[in-house]
Amino acid sequence: LSVFGTYAQYYDLLYAGKDYAKEVDYVRAFIRRYAPGASSVLELGCGTGVHASLFAEHGYAVTGIDLSGEMLARARERHPTLIAGGVLSFQQGDIRDFDLGEQFDVVIALFHVISYLPNDHDLGLTFASISKHLKPAGLFLFDYWYGPAVLADPPTHRIKTLENDEIEVTRVATPTLHPADHLVDVNYDMTIVEKSSGRLAEFSETHRMHYLFRPEIESLLVRQGLRPLEFREWLSEKEPDEKSWNGFVVAKKPS
Numbered sequence: 001l002s003v004f005g006t007y008a009q010y011y012d013l014l015y016a017g018k019d020y021a022k023e024v025d026y027v028r029a030f031i032r033r034y035a036p037g038a039s040s041v042l043e044l045g046c047g048t049g050v051h052a053s054l055f056a057e058h059g060y061a062v063t064g065i066d067l068s069g070e071m072l073a074r075a076r077e078r079h080p081t082l083i084a085g086g087v088l089s090f091q092q093g094d095i096r097d098f099d100l101g102e103q104f105d106v107v108i109a110l111f112h113v114i115s116y117l118p119n120d121h122d123l124g125l126t127f128a129s130i131s132k133h134l135k136p137a138g139l140f141l142f143d144y145w146y147g148p149a150v151l152a153d154p155p156t157h158r159i160k161t162l163e164n165d166e167i168e169v170t171r172v173a174t175p176t177l178h179p180a181d182h183l184v185d186v187n188y189d190m191t192i193v194e195k196s197s198g199r200l201a202e203f204s205e206t207h208r209m210h211y212l213f214r215p216e217i218e219s220l221l222v223r224q225g226l227r228p229l230e231f232r233e234w235l236s237e238k239e240p241d242e243k244s245w246n247g248f249v250v251a252k253k254p255s
């Protein structure tokens with residue numbers, strides 16, 4: 001079941017400071033290097049469609065899939081012109097088990113989507129679907145929670161407050177580490193205040209995050225006939241180390 005139900009309403013506000021354009025430029029540099037002729041992109045876990053829309057604006061034909069109907073509703077609301085122009089489309093689906101009946105030049109999964117898969121079984125199903133949806137010589141690019149850094153510097157209790165003209169949202173994140181299973185349960189307690197009326201709403205959600213290690217990623221890729229090309233720290237040129245919470249991988253399907 002999607003944990004992004006109620007959270008979806010506040011998602012764009014919580015991540016208003018995230019530099020999606022810079023992220024898309026970083027990913028596009030790898031696409032230009034390893035698949036310069038690519039024209040179609042499948043985005044897994046596209047959420048509210050911000051990366052997807054930027055790729056579409058850069059000339060790619062983009063399909064986004066996500067489990068959460070609420071996230072997709074916001075994605076469709078945000079990008080009507082690109083959708084009407086036929087360069088962007090969204091479908092509801094589970095990345096562990098979907099079949100679009102077509103192949104793409106590039107598959108991306110950005111902002112920890114792969115770390116939302118809690119175990120080896122779900123990762124195996126997802127990587128198999130990815131391989132099936134990639135054209136020969138296609139690229140798969142994704143970021144993930146990088147295990148060595150999560151263990152060296154475990155997540156802590158954090159409070160984030162954001163507001164727009166209508167509401168103020170406070171999110172308290174309380175993580176619980178389960179090192180035997182390579183999981184972190186991040187509980188989010190959300191408080192929303194409607195400014196005009198002072199009305200208050202509260203809810204909680206737990207996001208189960210799976211931190212990953214390079215050998216298991218290599219083995220998942222190789223099992224599906226994909227060749228790892230790059231292991232990086234996200235948004236950087238260097239290899240990940242114990243300070244790199246976010247890792248990034250580029251893999252390629254043989255021609």
Ligand SMILES: C[S@@+](CC[C@H](N)C(=O)[O-])C[C@H]1O[C@@H](n2cnc3c(N)ncnc32)[C@H](O)[C@@H]1O
Nearest residue numbers: 004045046047066067068071094095110111116
């Ligand atoms: C942190 S959000 C990232 C959204 C978007 N990629 C972004 O960068 O804003 C994770 C997304 O993954 C989606 N997701 C998690 N597990 C999924 C699954 N098994 N199948 C499809 N989508 C999934 C969630 O619904 C959510 O939209």
